[in-house]
Amino acid sequence: MGQHADGPDERHRRPAGVSDGTVEALGKLSEALETVERARGHLYALHQLIGHADLMLDDAVELFRAAGHADVADRIGRDLLGRNVIAGRWTFQIVEDFDDGYYALFGELDRQARDELVDGRRHLYEAEMKERRRTRGRPGHEARPGAEG
Numbered sequence: 001m002g003q004h005a006d007g008p009d010e011r012h013r014r015p016a017g018v019s020d021g022t023v024e025a026l027g028k029l030s031e032a033l034e035t036v037e038r039a040r041g042h043l044y045a046l047h048q049l050i051g052h053a054d055l056m057l058d059d060a061v062e063l064f065r066a067a068g069h070a071d072v073a074d075r076i077g078r079d080l081l082g083r084n085v086i087a088g089r090w091t092f093q094i095v096e097d098f099d100d101g102y103y104a105l106f107g108e109l110d111r112q113a114r115d116e117l118v119d120g121r122r123h124l125y126e127a128e129m130k131e132r133r134r135t136r137g138r139p140g141h142e143a144r145p146g147a148e149g
Contacts, residue, residue, distance in 0.1 A: 006136060009144045012127035015119050022117055027125025033110050036103065043098055047091035057081045 007013070014023055057076060064073035085091055114120050134141040 007143050008127045014124050023124050036106055047095050050091045
């Protein structure tokens with residue numbers, strides 16, 4: 001298949017015979033995966049923030065001790081410092097379970113659907129939306145890099 005002179009490149013055009021419904025379904029799956037990617041980022045932020053807070057407890061315990069509050073320091077050091085955030089798990093274990101389980105499966109099923117239905121092409125829904133919304137011939141509205149608008 002040759003490139004269209006004024007349109008998306010080959011990898012962003014739907015293969016022949018692929019229905020609007022299929023492109024819409026793949027677009028929704030991709031959107032859901034993007035939302036999971038954002039959630040994954042928040043999970044990593046939780047991991048880093050909890051880890052940082054746990055390390056800050058060392059200073060808090062030391063400051064309580066220096067201020068003459070050994071009982072408070074001991075209680076924090078014993079009951080909170082290094083504590084699991086969820087039964088049996090620190091945040092790195094939560095991140096690993098998420099990455100190896102739900103996240104890996106989600107990505108694999110997304111890839112399989114694209115491979116089976118549209119020869120592995122990505123973002124077809126968005127590419128077609130871009131074609132509907134751009135103004136041909138206007139600077140900044142080119143279909144692809146290096147193409148005339």
